[in-house]
Amino acid sequence: MAILRGHELLASEVASQIALHTVYGGVVPEVASRHHLRTLQPVIGRALAKAQVSLRDMDAFAATSGPGLATSLMIGASVAKALAIGFRKPYLAVNHLEGHLLSPFFGAPDGDGKYPQRPAIALVVSGGHTLLVEIEDFGRYQLLGQTRDDAAGEAFDKVGKLLGLPYPGGPHVDRLARQGDSARHHFPRGMLDSDDFNFSFSGLKTAVRYLLPKLGTIHLPDVCASFQEAVVDVLVTKTLRAARARGLRLVALSGGVSCNSRLREKMRAACAAAGLELLVAPPALCTDNAAMIGYVAVRKLARGESSSLISDIDPNLRLVA
Numbered sequence: 001m002a003i004l005r006g007h008e009l010l011a012s013e014v015a016s017q018i019a020l021h022t023v024y025g026g027v028v029p030e031v032a033s034r035h036h037l038r039t040l041q042p043v044i045g046r047a048l049a050k051a052q053v054s055l056r057d058m059d060a061f062a063a064t065s066g067p068g069l070a071t072s073l074m075i076g077a078s079v080a081k082a083l084a085i086g087f088r089k090p091y092l093a094v095n096h097l098e099g100h101l102l103s104p105f106f107g108a109p110d111g112d113g114k115y116p117q118r119p120a121i122a123l124v125v126s127g128g129h130t131l132l133v134e135i136e137d138f139g140r141y142q143l144l145g146q147t148r149d150d151a152a153g154e155a156f157d158k159v160g161k162l163l164g165l166p167y168p169g170g171p172h173v174d175r176l177a178r179q180g181d182s183a184r185h186h187f188p189r190g191m192l193d194s195d196d197f198n199f200s201f202s203g204l205k206t207a208v209r210y211l212l213p214k215l216g217t218i219h220l221p222d223v224c225a226s227f228q229e230a231v232v233d234v235l236v237t238k239t240l241r242a243a244r245a246r247g248l249r250l251v252a253l254s255g256g257v258s259c260n261s262r263l264r265e266k267m268r269a270a271c272a273a274a275g276l277e278l279l280v281a282p283p284a285l286c287t288d289n290a291a292m293i294g295y296v297a298v299r300k301l302a303r304g305e306s307s308s309l310i311s312d313i314d315p316n317l318r319l320v321a
């Protein structure tokens with residue numbers, strides 16, 4: 001739950017479910033939605049207290065309408081709609097992916113709040129998606145490429161699981177990789193040389209799986225660093241190639257995987273070397289959060305947009321229709 005006044009973030013409360021899902025080694029949809037039901041009201045209360053406002057002060061209510069788990073989306077959307085009806089205010093359905101996509105622009109030093117002032121190449125890397133997008137303007141996006149199989153975050157989590165790390169594996173792989181040698185194992189860079197902007201990470205995951213039994217003793221940091229380097233290599237190379245192909249000078253990096261320290265470092269170095277400007281959201285805005293959804297809602301509202309109260313959630317909602 002987040003509360004925004006214009007582009008100012010007054011409160012952002014995240015009810016983390018990580019501890020809950022660690023027990024099962026992944027997200028169990030029913031467990032997730034029951035947790036939503038239990039925590040939503042207290043989280044709303046906490047956010048209101050922090051922002052020192054009441055529900056009556058709100059100009060609009062927004063929720064994520066997809067993509068995501070149906071039972072979780074339903075709860076958020078139902079509550080936002082109920083509040084919109086109760087307080088006679090607009091309701092805004094926000095695309096989860098648009099939230100990630102625009103998160104690097106939230107709080108960016110844009111002076112007049114008009115970011116993106118110029119078109120950008122955006123890489124969205126989360127647990128469920130890996131997208132390369134051309135942002136033409138707010139609300140005008142062109143999908144250049146996406147993963148053909150596993151998302152980048154999914155690859156991190158599955159490899160984390162193979163290595164016996166807790167769920168989600170991404171942050172643990174990142175942490176261990178810092179002490180590892182990324183040149184120790186050579187893993188495949190799927191679709192690195194394809195002449196499109198798509199990705200593939202399932203072969204990489206399989207390569208890790210087949211390597212493990214062959215290793216006498218597994219030095220986790222080296223496996224993590226080598227795996228991570230393969231993912232990051234492809235992500236950075238394809239993003240820069242897309243920027244060059246489209247003649248764009250601005251790169252925006254977002255989604256949970258954009259917390260990854262090596263991805264940030266390598267993307268920063270590559271953009272600097274190519275003379276590109278890079279925008280990355282602060283880590284709190286990279287993994288799922290309501291602030292990024294609120295930011296899109298504020299921008300939609302400013303353009304006079306709102307959503308129908310009978311608009312439904314869509315677990316498979318796309319960024320570009």
Ligand code: KG4
Pocket residue numbers: 125126127128129152153154156157168169170171174255256257258259260261286287288
């Ligand atoms: O955006 P997000 O919070 O949720 C989705 O929309 O999917 O992304 C979660 C993903 C998980 O796969 C998690 O392992 C990954 O982001 N992640 C990381 C790191 N922090 C989170 N992956 C690699 N390195 C990290 N530091």
Ligand code: ZN
Pocket residue numbers: 096100126127256287288
């Ligand atoms: Zn997400």
